[in-house]
Amino acid sequence: MLTVVIIFLFFAILLYFLLGGADFGAGIIELFTSTDNKQRTRSTMYQAIGPIWEANHMWLIIAVVILFVGFPDIYSKMCTYLHIPLLIMLLGIIARGTAFAFRNYDAIKGERTQMLYNNIFVYSSFLTPLFLGIIAGSAISRQIDFEATDFLSAYIFSWLNWFSVAVGLFTVTLCGFLAAIYLVGEATDEFDVKRFIKKAKVLNMAAFFCGGLVFLAAETLNIHMAHWIFGNPVSLTAVIAASISLILLWVTISRGKKQIARVFAAFQVSMILLSVGYTHYPNFIMGKNNKNLSLLTNHATSKTIDDLGIALLIGSLFILPSLFYLFYSFRGKTNHE
Amino acid sequence: MNDFLAARSQMALSLGFHIIYSCIGMVMPVFMAISHYKYIKTQNPVYKNITQAWSKGVAIFFATGAVSGTMLSFELGLLWPKFMEHAGPIFGMPFSLEGVAFFIEAIALGFFLYGWNRFNQWFHWFTGVLVGVSGILSGILVVSANSWMNSPSGFDYVNGQYLNIDPMRAMFNGAWFSESLHMTIAAFSATGFAVAGIHALMIYRKQNIEFHTKAFKIAIIFGAAAAILQPLSGDISAKHAAKRQPAKLAAMEAYFHTQTYAPLIIGGIPDTAAKKVNYAIELPGLLSFLVNDNFKQEVKGLDTIPIKDQPNVAVTHYAFQIMVGIGMLTMLIGVLYFIALWKKRSWLSKTWFLKLFIIATPLGFIALEAGWTVTEVGRQPWIIQDVMRTSEAITPMPGIQYSFYLFSFIYFTLSLAVIFLLQRQIKMVPELYDVK
Ligand code: HDD
Ligand code: HEM
Ligand code: HEM
Numbered sequence: 001m002l003t004v005v006i007i008f009l010f011f012a013i014l015l016y017f018l019l020g021g022a023d024f025g026a027g028i029i030e031l032f033t034s035t036d037n038k039q040r041t042r043s044t045m046y047q048a049i050g051p052i053w054e055a056n057h058m059w060l061i062i063a064v065v066i067l068f069v070g071f072p073d074i075y076s077k078m079c080t081y082l083h084i085p086l087l088i089m090l091l092g093i094i095a096r097g098t099a100f101a102f103r104n105y106d107a108i109k110g111e112r113t114q115m116l117y118n119n120i121f122v123y124s125s126f127l128t129p130l131f132l133g134i135i136a137g138s139a140i141s142r143q144i145d146f147e148a149t150d151f152l153s154a155y156i157f158s159w160l161n162w163f164s165v166a167v168g169l170f171t172v173t174l175c176g177f178l179a180a181i182y183l184v185g186e187a188t189d190e191f192d193v194k195r196f197i198k199k200a201k202v203l204n205m206a207a208f209f210c211g212g213l214v215f216l217a218a219e220t221l222n223i224h225m226a227h228w229i230f231g232n233p234v235s236l237t238a239v240i241a242a243s244i245s246l247i248l249l250w251v252t253i254s255r256g257k258k259q260i261a262r263v264f265a266a267f268q269v270s271m272i273l274l275s276v277g278y279t280h281y282p283n284f285i286m287g288k289n290n291k292n293l294s295l296l297t298n299h300a301t302s303k304t305i306d307d308l309g310i311a312l313l314i315g316s317l318f319i320l321p322s323l324f325y326l327f328y329s330f331r332g333k334t335n336h337e
Numbered sequence: 338m339n340d341f342l343a344a345r346s347q348m349a350l351s352l353g354f355h356i357i358y359s360c361i362g363m364v365m366p367v368f369m370a371i372s373h374y375k376y377i378k379t380q381n382p383v384y385k386n387i388t389q390a391w392s393k394g395v396a397i398f399f400a401t402g403a404v405s406g407t408m409l410s411f412e413l414g415l416l417w418p419k420f421m422e423h424a425g426p427i428f429g430m431p432f433s434l435e436g437v438a439f440f441i442e443a444i445a446l447g448f449f450l451y452g453w454n455r456f457n458q459w460f461h462w463f464t465g466v467l468v469g470v471s472g473i474l475s476g477i478l479v480v481s482a483n484s485w486m487n488s489p490s491g492f493d494y495v496n497g498q499y500l501n502i503d504p505m506r507a508m509f510n511g512a513w514f515s516e517s518l519h520m521t522i523a524a525f526s527a528t529g530f531a532v533a534g535i536h537a538l539m540i541y542r543k544q545n546i547e548f549h550t551k552a553f554k555i556a557i558i559f560g561a562a563a564a565i566l567q568p569l570s571g572d573i574s575a576k577h578a579a580k581r582q583p584a585k586l587a588a589m590e591a592y593f594h595t596q597t598y599a600p601l602i603i604g605g606i607p608d609t610a611a612k613k614v615n616y617a618i619e620l621p622g623l624l625s626f627l628v629n630d631n632f633k634q635e636v637k638g639l640d641t642i643p644i645k646d647q648p649n650v651a652v653t654h655y656a657f658q659i660m661v662g663i664g665m666l667t668m669l670i671g672v673l674y675f676i677a678l679w680k681k682r683s684w685l686s687k688t689w690f691l692k693l694f695i696i697a698t699p700l701g702f703i704a705l706e707a708g709w710t711v712t713e714v715g716r717q718p719w720i721i722q723d724v725m726r727t728s729e730a731i732t733p734m735p736g737i738q739y740s741f742y743l744f745s746f747i748y749f750t751l752s753l754a755v756i757f758l759l760q761r762q763i764k765m766v767p768e769l770y771d772v773k
Contacts, residue, residue: 054403054443058436064410065436068421069429079414085735090411091747094404098751101400106391106758107765155734227431300426300502307504308433317438322444330451 001101001302001309004202006282006295008312009066014273016059018266021171023056025179027096027125028172029199030118038118044187044196052326057097069308074284076134081144081158085131092128095120126172133171137164137214140280141221145288162217170214171218173207174269181265184314185258197253204246228279235275242271343738344416344731349713350741350768351412353706354748358402360705362442363476363521364528365395366449368555373462383748387552389453390766397758399448401751403443416737420720420730423499427492428485428665430504431478438475444469455522477517477523487712488581489721491573507645515577516712519570523708524605526667527701529560534698541691545767557694560701561671567664578715579628582722583637584646585715588653589626591617592638599624599636607650612640656710657698663704670697760766 026045033041068075079086101116138144140161148154180200187193218225229235249264280286282296299305338346369391410432414421448456448464455461485491491507493500509696536553579586584594591607591614592599605617622632625762629636639647670693677684678735684690720727 025432052447054399054446057403057407057438058440058443061407061410061439065429065432067412068425068428069433071427072422075414075425076418079411079421080418080732080734083415083732086411086415087740090408091743093407094751095745096409097400097404101397102758103753105396105762107393107761107769151735257505264623264769300429304426304429304504307430311430311433311437315434315440319437319440319444322441326447327445329448329455 001306002299004309005066005070005305009063010277012059012063013160014270015065017273018269019056020059020176021175024129025114025123025175027122028176029179031122031126034266035127040192044183044192055323071299074293077293082135082138084155085134085159089128089131092124096124096128129175130168133168134159134164137167139285142286142288146291163221168219170210173203173210177203177207178265178269181261185262229275232279234278238271238275242268338739340735341728341731341736343741347741347744348416350745350748351409355405356652357702358398358405359476360524360528361398362402363524366393366465366472369467370469373465375706376457377462382549383551388547392450394759394762397755399446401755416732417730418732427502427507430508431482435475435478438471442471452513473521476521480517480520480754481508481513484516486721487716488512489724494724511581512577515574519574520531521704522567522570525559526563526567527705529556529563529695530667530701532556533560534694537691537694557674561674564667564671568668571664576628584642584648587639588648588650588715589657591650591654594640595635595638597633597635598622607654609650648715652716653711656707659707660704660711663700668698701756
């Protein structure tokens, strides 16, 4: 059952990245859209994520619940040492979620209130994935010091370092890239399609750049990324697969096959996560002085893991088909409501 | 403000905020489903308008409930990591199932809000029902997690170790039924009265009378029925609390001295130092009766409990008085409504009658917050009754007061924003839904 639970955990994190991440990305794109086109971006985006955005964010809850039920040690250590970035991420989630709902459901569409909602929405769309990335980066950065006694090294330097920040920026660009590719498939007229393709290109370049930044920043902490990624066959294969799918993605887009391009984009990002995840598995948190928290040893008793696994399996019988039907029903159609 | 007080206040603030949205998220879908059903059956467009107007309000509440809930699932660890480290694997079962229920709720909500004119109307109706059912289910589940903190079971606590963990037994702990029942009824009563009050105000102002009268009726039938059931379920809760947590019961009643023919103490100002209650009404024997079903049997007072294991008596007592007072009042209003409905139809349009409901708008939610204060403050100093103290659970990170100030500001702003938006929804009713 432990394997089942771990698979669900990774699955939830991956889906949060692919679906929730694309939601963030949509806001990031809006942030970098010229004022003239903002309204167009917004309405395409609303079509794309309106019905599903609430569900997309449930993956985060599932991941958190799996962590605190199945891996309480890992959850409570993360919450302690990464308290501050988690708090900032939560602020982002609160601001973003409410601003998104408010701007659509405000009965009076006043210019100034809408401006306010928009601003909150786009900036928090940037902030949230930045800190998600920082948290993910910190978890594997070997900077969390479980023995630290002073405030700065226990609660600040655990996450404030070049590597974590670079991972944060990389996350932002990946989210934006994903969203741009999804929106290409969602847009209905030629002008918007062109616009989103251009955005996707820019963000693709930015992601390359930030990816390089991650490699460089890793060196400052004596983390040898190259060894992590090229040192084992699975990660290496995943990286190669990611590169190939990126090429295929641009080929399909230039041929106008927008739906297939989405699949490649999702595949590419999944491969990047797989390659990083696999090198560290089974460690979930890598702390200072080789104090690691591993999924295979720091888990709850087997009775709890069994019950959790059963709950997740039964739950997914209900969730996956209905979620699939939700996506299917609302794919690329205009809204009536 | 020290870190401990700040952490407790932040937890209380976040839960007190979340509970309002979650109650509305549990109950409004039920109201919507009824009005939607009436629309499909009668084809009267007023019912469709009510459903759509409500669903816009609910979308706002739902978003706020979802983000504050996400906040909570991290906050448990951010503020109480030592608690979660041990409790997570034990009381996690309801949370995992709750995750599933939320997920279904979120999916169904997507279908419901965006599904007008798109699906078979009964399928569309059903997705609305599903939102309500899974909302109520998640409410019951999360309350059974809380009741585990009051009535820990499903593990053996030996020398500081948590052994033989059985999550299913922890979920169905001794208090889950009474707490979940009382909470679910409370959600219906609070939301029912709040919604009915707003529509009563609109009828009183003579705006869109047909729309508001129909909406009022749906809401108040549930609110009134729940308010009548509430004292019964509260009595069950009190009996359970007396067995499980004598300190909590004694604090609720400000009952200092163990005695036979124990009196029920109503109102008054508890003086903890002098161990007495000033200016209270005492009804001899009634507490014995409420707890044991006979007037004589002894009830344990605070004198049987070491000072260091006692909760704050004044807060618990006042909160309990507020809850019960409002419980009695809303029950009375509920009875009046049914009398009007069955015998005195003429009351329904009388000004005094409408005013009664307008005044009652916030009462249910006040009682709800007071009730949670009783439960949570009454459990102190324990975070897990008789197993772990709240002070042992707190995060080692200093400076929690700043995060408390920050969140007070955020929740305050969000509350204002929601009230502002709701007001605009109501203001737009005549323009959007005027069917003459
Ligand atoms: C509309 C709200 C409302 C109303 C009118 C009442 N209650 Fe209540 N009460 C709650 C809302 C609530 C609550 C907020 O939902 C609580 C907190 C925890 C729980 O399970 O329910 C609660 C808790 C609670 C507890 C503590 C249970 C525990 O800690 O285990 C007791 C003893 C009562 N109630 C008793 C009553 C009585 C005798 C009432 C008589 C009228 C009453 N309540 C009305
Ligand atoms: C939504 C309704 C709830 C409200 C309004 C509420 C209210 C409160 C209050 C007032 C406190 C502070 C008590 C004090 O320190 O004196 C508190 C503490 C706490 N509550 Fe609740 N509570 C609710 C439900 C829950 C649930 C469902 C859980 C968990 C499953 C929970 C877990 C906690 C924890 C962990 C603390 C902090 C430790 C403590 O003070 O004992 N609460 N809550
Ligand atoms: C008695 C206390 C509580 C009740 C009755 C309750 C009930 C609910 C309900 C009905 C919802 C659905 C959202 C809505 O309709 O607005 C919700 C949302 C949520 N609640 Fe609570 N809750 C309680 C306390 C908690 C606690 C203590 C936690 C965290 C550990 C929590 C976590 C969540 C989460 C994560 C969501 C968002 C789910 C979504 O996105 O749909 N809740 N809650």
